[in-house]
Amino acid sequence: MSSTVTIRQPALSEHDTSARLTSILDIDGTSSDMWYEVPKAYAHWFSTDRADGFVVGFVLQAMRLRKDIVTLAPMSSKLWHSLTQFFIPMMAKAFPHLHVIRIAPASLIEETTLATGVAGGFSGGIDSFAAILDHLVDEQSPTYRISHFLFHNVGSHGETNYQEARTLFHQRYDTLKEYPELVGIPFVPVDSNIHEIVPTEFVKTYITLNASVPLVLQNHFRRYFYASSYKNEDCGVNNTDIVGRFDPFAFHMLSTETLDCISTGGQLSRVEKTRLVADYGMSHRFLNVCVDPSAEGRNCSTCVKCCRTLLTLDVFGLAERYSQVFDLARFRQVRQRYIEDAVLQAANGGFEYEILELAREIGTEPWADHLRRRQARTETLQKITGRVAALCSRTARIIKKLARSASAALGSITRMLKIG
Numbered sequence: 001m002s003s004t005v006t007i008r009q010p011a012l013s014e015h016d017t018s019a020r021l022t023s024i025l026d027i028d029g030t031s032s033d034m035w036y037e038v039p040k041a042y043a044h045w046f047s048t049d050r051a052d053g054f055v056v057g058f059v060l061q062a063m064r065l066r067k068d069i070v071t072l073a074p075m076s077s078k079l080w081h082s083l084t085q086f087f088i089p090m091m092a093k094a095f096p097h098l099h100v101i102r103i104a105p106a107s108l109i110e111e112t113t114l115a116t117g118v119a120g121g122f123s124g125g126i127d128s129f130a131a132i133l134d135h136l137v138d139e140q141s142p143t144y145r146i147s148h149f150l151f152h153n154v155g156s157h158g159e160t161n162y163q164e165a166r167t168l169f170h171q172r173y174d175t176l177k178e179y180p181e182l183v184g185i186p187f188v189p190v191d192s193n194i195h196e197i198v199p200t201e202f203v204k205t206y207i208t209l210n211a212s213v214p215l216v217l218q219n220h221f222r223r224y225f226y227a228s229s230y231k232n233e234d235c236g237v238n239n240t241d242i243v244g245r246f247d248p249f250a251f252h253m254l255s256t257e258t259l260d261c262i263s264t265g266g267q268l269s270r271v272e273k274t275r276l277v278a279d280y281g282m283s284h285r286f287l288n289v290c291v292d293p294s295a296e297g298r299n300c301s302t303c304v305k306c307c308r309t310l311l312t313l314d315v316f317g318l319a320e321r322y323s324q325v326f327d328l329a330r331f332r333q334v335r336q337r338y339i340e341d342a343v344l345q346a347a348n349g350g351f352e353y354e355i356l357e358l359a360r361e362i363g364t365e366p367w368a369d370h371l372r373r374r375q376a377r378t379e380t381l382q383k384i385t386g387r388v389a390a391l392c393s394r395t396a397r398i399i400k401k402l403a404r405s406a407s408a409a410l411g412s413i414t415r416m417l418k419i420g
């Protein structure tokens, strides 16, 4: 087995309705096509002069396999430095299954393209709409305003049956496309098999898989806003197996001289984002958060993400606004169980804990009262524990002082007796 993989020069091919950028990956004596595909009208967006997107799309898989990457195409100098000096060492330290590898590009390039596009993902979720509010609806700077929505198939639509995942990708695209049409922003589907070459868990690799898409489209995009899920306070490299907790400081490491990769959303909690999005009328018709594939691109109203979103809206008293996109009656059937199993048991740092804190603060239902009583009991216990600890510490100090005095007195008596 070779200790390297080779990523060959990307090549563009155009078909009846689509355009595909392909790079051959040589790994352990076999060659596989890695490809990204967009509608034919966008063929000129692909950058054929560099390996950036393919390297980033495959880097975590290569780290897992402990294989160095050789590229036969040039790479962005900035990206190569960020990957080899910061990103790879950081990820290898954080995740035991990843190893430090080297990347040997054919050459390094610092040229920028004439790209002007600003890409944002659009999935219809809370993070996505919060990013749209910041960088489209309320964005003041034209060079930062989202000009295109991208919709990726790089693993988020299923990991076991790739054909089913591809079908779901198209179903979800069809469900979502009305909103971009209404706001006049092109909504571009990008299919790929980058995640299928060496099957990998999407939850552990989505940061690089998602960034790889605008990186293969550098002839068109100068910025890419990536909607982060976690608030900054809950992010860090220690004690986490969730790659999403790296977004705020890792995502920009995937930038090049042309493309600025920007993580957005960490400035707000999920609960805060939900409240913000609830005032955006368009979201009442197009919010789409579901993770259940059997819902075929719609909201099932009972999966963990549907429940999380609906309960948050419910605590704010705003769930009815979303009656067009959720079956609220179905949600009511599972609501209590979700509260008991997920929210009341939630640990600090998770999304359900944010709902717990919100309910404790403003909830009007019995379970919110229960949370407040539980909090009051915890605080009382903490106070008692604190007082007992302070008392013990004071007592210890007094005993120590007494012991010192007794020892000194004993010394004096002994000396007196000797003198006598």
Ligand SMILES: [Zn+2]
Pocket: 289, 290, 291, 292, 295, 299, 300, 301, 302, 303, 304, 305, 306, 307
């Ligand atoms: Zn669902």
